[in-house]
Amino acid sequence: MLLGRIREARLARVKWSGIALWAILALLVIIPVTVFLLAAISPRLLHLSSQWFTFGSITAAFQGYTGEGLFNSVWVSTTVAILATSGATAIAWLVQRTNMLGGRVIGALMWVLLLIPTWIMTIGWTNLIQPGELATALGFNTSGLYNLFYGPGGIVLILTTAALPFCYFVVSAGLRGLGSEFEDAARVHGSSTRRMLQTVLPIIAPALLSAFAIAFAESISDFGVAFTLGLNTHFPMATFTLFNAITENPANFSVAAVIAGVLILCTVPPIYFQSRVVRGRSYQVLSGRTRSVRRYQFRPLTRWLVSIALFAVLLLVILGPLVAAIATSFTRTISFETTSGIHWSLMSYQSVFNPPPSIRPLGGGLWTSNQLGFFVASGTVVLAYVLARRLSATTGGWSQRLADVFLLGSVAIPGVVLGVGYILFYNQAFLANHVINLYQTMPLLVMGLTASAIPGQSRLLVGPVSQIQSSLSEAARVHGASKWRTWKSTSLPILSRTLTWAWVLTFTKTIAELAVAQMLLVPGREPVSVLIETTLGGVFAPIGTAATVLVLVEMIGVILVCLTIYRFFTPKGWRRIGELSRSE
Amino acid sequence: MSSPATHVQLSGVSKTFGAKLALNGIHLDITPGQFAVLLGPSGSGKTTLLRILAGIERPSSGRIQFGSLMVVAPGQFLPPEKRRLAMVFQDYALWPHMTVARNVAFPLDNSTSTKLDRKSRVVDLLRRVGIEHLSERYPNELSGGEQQRVALARALAADVGLILFDEPLSNLDADRRESLRIEIATLARESGATVVYITHDQSEAFALADVVGVLNHGDLVQWGSPEAIYRSPATPFVARFTGLAGELPVRVHRVAEGRAAIQFNSPSESVEMIDCPSNCNSVGDATMFVRPAAVSLTSESGVNRISVAVEDSAFIGRGYEHVVTFDGGRRFTKIFSASRFARGTRAFVEINPDAVFIMKEVE
Numbered sequence: 001m002l003l004g005r006i007r008e009a010r011l012a013r014v015k016w017s018g019i020a021l022w023a024i025l026a027l028l029v030i031i032p033v034t035v036f037l038l039a040a041i042s043p044r045l046l047h048l049s050s051q052w053f054t055f056g057s058i059t060a061a062f063q064g065y066t067g068e069g070l071f072n073s074v075w076v077s078t079t080v081a082i083l084a085t086s087g088a089t090a091i092a093w094l095v096q097r098t099n100m101l102g103g104r105v106i107g108a109l110m111w112v113l114l115l116i117p118t119w120i121m122t123i124g125w126t127n128l129i130q131p132g133e134l135a136t137a138l139g140f141n142t143s144g145l146y147n148l149f150y151g152p153g154g155i156v157l158i159l160t161t162a163a164l165p166f167c168y169f170v171v172s173a174g175l176r177g178l179g180s181e182f183e184d185a186a187r188v189h190g191s192s193t194r195r196m197l198q199t200v201l202p203i204i205a206p207a208l209l210s211a212f213a214i215a216f217a218e219s220i221s222d223f224g225v226a227f228t229l230g231l232n233t234h235f236p237m238a239t240f241t242l243f244n245a246i247t248e249n250p251a252n253f254s255v256a257a258v259i260a261g262v263l264i265l266c267t268v269p270p271i272y273f274q275s276r277v278v279r280g281r282s283y284q285v286l287s288g289r290t291r292s293v294r295r296y297q298f299r300p301l302t303r304w305l306v307s308i309a310l311f312a313v314l315l316l317v318i319l320g321p322l323v324a325a326i327a328t329s330f331t332r333t334i335s336f337e338t339t340s341g342i343h344w345s346l347m348s349y350q351s352v353f354n355p356p357p358s359i360r361p362l363g364g365g366l367w368t369s370n371q372l373g374f375f376v377a378s379g380t381v382v383l384a385y386v387l388a389r390r391l392s393a394t395t396g397g398w399s400q401r402l403a404d405v406f407l408l409g410s411v412a413i414p415g416v417v418l419g420v421g422y423i424l425f426y427n428q429a430f431l432a433n434h435v436i437n438l439y440q441t442m443p444l445l446v447m448g449l450t451a452s453a454i455p456g457q458s459r460l461l462v463g464p465v466s467q468i469q470s471s472l473s474e475a476a477r478v479h480g481a482s483k484w485r486t487w488k489s490t491s492l493p494i495l496s497r498t499l500t501w502a503w504v505l506t507f508t509k510t511i512a513e514l515a516v517a518q519m520l521l522v523p524g525r526e527p528v529s530v531l532i533e534t535t536l537g538g539v540f541a542p543i544g545t546a547a548t549v550l551v552l553v554e555m556i557g558v559i560l561v562c563l564t565i566y567r568f569f570t571p572k573g574w575r576r577i578g579e580l581s582r583s584e
Numbered sequence: 585m586s587s588p589a590t591h592v593q594l595s596g597v598s599k600t601f602g603a604k605l606a607l608n609g610i611h612l613d614i615t616p617g618q619f620a621v622l623l624g625p626s627g628s629g630k631t632t633l634l635r636i637l638a639g640i641e642r643p644s645s646g647r648i649q650f651g652s653l654m655v656v657a658p659g660q661f662l663p664p665e666k667r668r669l670a671m672v673f674q675d676y677a678l679w680p681h682m683t684v685a686r687n688v689a690f691p692l693d694n695s696t697s698t699k700l701d702r703k704s705r706v707v708d709l710l711r712r713v714g715i716e717h718l719s720e721r722y723p724n725e726l727s728g729g730e731q732q733r734v735a736l737a738r739a740l741a742a743d744v745g746l747i748l749f750d751e752p753l754s755n756l757d758a759d760r761r762e763s764l765r766i767e768i769a770t771l772a773r774e775s776g777a778t779v780v781y782i783t784h785d786q787s788e789a790f791a792l793a794d795v796v797g798v799l800n801h802g803d804l805v806q807w808g809s810p811e812a813i814y815r816s817p818a819t820p821f822v823a824r825f826t827g828l829a830g831e832l833p834v835r836v837h838r839v840a841e842g843r844a845a846i847q848f849n850s851p852s853e854s855v856e857m858i859d860c861p862s863n864c865n866s867v868g869d870a871t872m873f874v875r876p877a878a879v880s881l882t883s884e885s886g887v888n889r890i891s892v893a894v895e896d897s898a899f900i901g902r903g904y905e906h907v908v909t910f911d912g913g914r915r916f917t918k919i920f921s922a923s924r925f926a927r928g929t930r931a932f933v934e935i936n937p938d939a940v941f942i943m944k945e946v947e
Contacts, residue, residue, distance in 0.1 A: 474638070474640045474664070474673070474677065475671065477664035478638045478640070478664045478667070478669060478671045479665075479670060479690055479738065479742055480668075480694045480742065481690075481693075482665055486665075489679070494679075571681070573680075573683070573686075574681050576681060576722060577680060577681055
């Protein structure tokens with residue numbers, strides 16, 4: 001009887017806000033993706049063919065060009081995940097647990113790397129090492145290197161550098177929480193360095209598995225490299241073959257749906273395994289008390305050599321492509337260096353705003369992307385924060401479990417899958433004719449971009465949100481603060497820096513996003529990433545590169561403006577939180 | 585002008601977490617101005633009860649009344665901010681982005697007093713808890729004891745009729761615990777508020793409380809003055825949790841008017857009949873629960889003295905505490921003697937029959 005009353009009380013307390021949240025997530029992600037996946041086995045349901053039920057598309061998807069794309073995506077993503085996790089672990093260990101120089105700069109460089117989309121990285125590397133480009137002008141013969149780059153090697157390189165910051169932040173957090181007492185305990189009980197590592201590394205196994213899962217999911221769902229380097233080198237990747245299946249004539253949505261399903265399924269094992277490991281065992285090494293971490297002390301010469309080597313690699317990976325892209329944008333020729341020398345010019349920049357008749361003005365695209373960025377970033381931060389709060393709640397209710405499953409699942413959904421899902425669902429006659437016609441409208445593009453940004457941002461926010469002791473807000477409530485005042489005076493100040501970064505990151509990622517933008521663009525109001533992509537690989541490549549540089553400059557500008565506003569318009573106590581966590 | 589102390593009444597308060605029953609129909613009546621301590625081990629439900637009083641948790645059933653204000657009843661739940669109470673948290677719960685002064689001033693933000701009055705009240709409170717010189721510091725720049733003083737000042741700042749303390753001393757070292765315990769007792773009583781304080785430390789509970797409630801597995805097993813609980817524990821659990829030297833199995837031969845004639849079960853321990861206070865209503869096997877104060881160590885045999893082997897002795901300043909083993913293998917601890925009995929020697933434990941309790945486990 002008591003339990004019966006309790007159940008009633010619980011049902012009565014089902015919050016409308018929770019229902020609203022799930023309704024939004026259903027419209028943004030769950031329904032469009034489910035509808036798209038249904039097309040794999042029941043194309044008639046979506047008026048795509050006459051068959052109610054078929055396995056024919058599944059067979060077709062694993063053959064020929066599409067089959068090759070799936071195979072390539074799996075092995076490339078596995079390789080990338082292994083490389084990125086091990087590389088990030090090494091860098092994180094050097095920064096967190098040794099006396100190497102410039103740890104903070106490494107962290108900043110990781111943020112820079114996080115901001116650069118893969119297609120811009122591809123343009124940069126091509127501008128750097130393609131024969132006739134910057135490296136040639138500097139006297140290097142890069143034809144051998146370029147042959148390595150122009151194919152799976154380049155794809156692995158770019159995807160690894162793109163996944164590196166995700167892995168770095170995850171592993172760093174694990175290492176930060178790992179007090180040196182574990183190492184000390186192993187050592188005082190007679191362990192060699194090797195045995196000590198064997199003992200201690202499993203403690204951060206969840207962080208390593210998280211890093212692997214994130215790197216794998218990010219790589220297998222990437223569209224930027226697949227659509228640029230993959231397409232040009234005739235190395236099919238699944239996200240491109242999916243895109244190709246729906247853009248070719250006639251479109252084959254069923255095969256595209258099978259590819260989408262396989263992509264999502266591929267990411268399930270690593271994410272599920274990681275999730276099981278984290279849940280099954282308690283690895284909580286973080287507490288309110290700061291543990292003192294003893295750093296491994298390199299000798300002075302080794303310390304300098306290690307620091308210089310790490311900086312050299314990171315600067316080459318980050319600055320090399322960027323400098324090459326910038327240099328190329330100041331020429332008016334397809335190659336940086338021609339037989340008649342280098343022709344410096346601002347013509348490409350002028351052409352961004354006053355282009356030749358055959359291409360669209362990129363300035364308008366930039367403005368469209370900024371508008372999109374603003375709305376998507378604002379909506380994403382709000383929704384991601386709400387989701388992160390549900391995920392980090394200690395009550396473990398149905399909403400939390402659902403949110404957990406949703407985020408695990410949606411991490412694995414490539415942007416291109418979301419895009420096709422939107423096309424299929426929001427273009428359905430019953431919806432377009434009788435409810436609302438969103439197809440090829442800006443609101444639909446905003447929804448699609450928001451949906452693709454939410455999983456990543458929620459993941460990013462879960463850590464900081466869950467680190468806030470519930471007693472901080474409880475203390476405010478029992479001392480007379482309303483819910484709103486409690487949030488405003490406790491959670492907001494503590495999370496302000498993280499939320500600012502989440503907004504900035506989503507804004508910049510939205511400007512550079514290619515997959516959803518390509519699928520859901522509104523004719524005549526194309527985002528800048530789509531416009532740039534149409535200029536690449538031809539005579540207008542310098543204009544596209546100049547536009548790319550402008551996009552990057554704008555991204556940096558937005559970051560600086562946001563951080564300046566934060567620096568000068570927030571109370572001192574708010575800023576201390578971020579400074580404290582950085583110094584720990 | 586202080587708020588009047590709150591009369592706290594709980595009636596049939598239960599709480600479940602999934603299938604686990606955390607609180608089982610708790611009834612309590614804490615009179616205005618009383619310092620009530622809820623004592624219990626981990627998992628006994630004391631924290632849940634305190635959080636329910638604060639409004640942080642919702643009870644599954646039952647009623648809670650603060651004076652004439654019904655805070656919990658079927659279909660009714662008053663949120664924490666409307667309950668007019670203050671709380672000191674185990675982990676201090678100081679807001680890291682606020683200075684000490686801002687933390688303490690937080691509960692005053694809703695008051696109608698002027699800014700100047702609020703400021704002078706903060707200064708006064710910080711002076712009372714001895715940290716006025718730290719007012720512009722941030723919490724991470726303070727020691728644990730200083731942080732807990734800020735939390736105490738914040739609770740007192742609210743000037744409410746009920747103050748809750750959630751194991752406030754558990755994160756502090758022994759010296760700081762002692763000094764802060766005295767400050768809590770003094771300042772909380774000065775405030776005139778009703779206090780509900782939870783702890784798992786019986787010495788802390790007895791030192792602070794006007795009234796103690798002992799909780800076990802979600803049940804309030806005893807409610808009374810510290811003296812009553814120490815001298816007349818209601819159950820074996822209360823006896824054990826409030827400090828024993830040890831236990832001995834006995835056989836009850838006669839019971840009458842709260843006393844029993846008992847004999848030790850093991851022939852090697854004693855064959856004498858002892859007359860002592862008892863909770864038993866029937867003859868048969870039972871357990872003798874012995875407080876440290878009910879036993880002493882001597883080198884000579886005699887009435888109510890049992891031969892033991894001295895296993896360990898520890899110097900505690902005013903004398904020695906010993907660990908002894910009976911011939912049957914049972915062990916007694918914390919047996920005080922002004923002089924030291926060497927390890928491995930034989931001695932006699934003298935039991936004061938009027939200071940032991942005879943209880944059966946099932947009762």
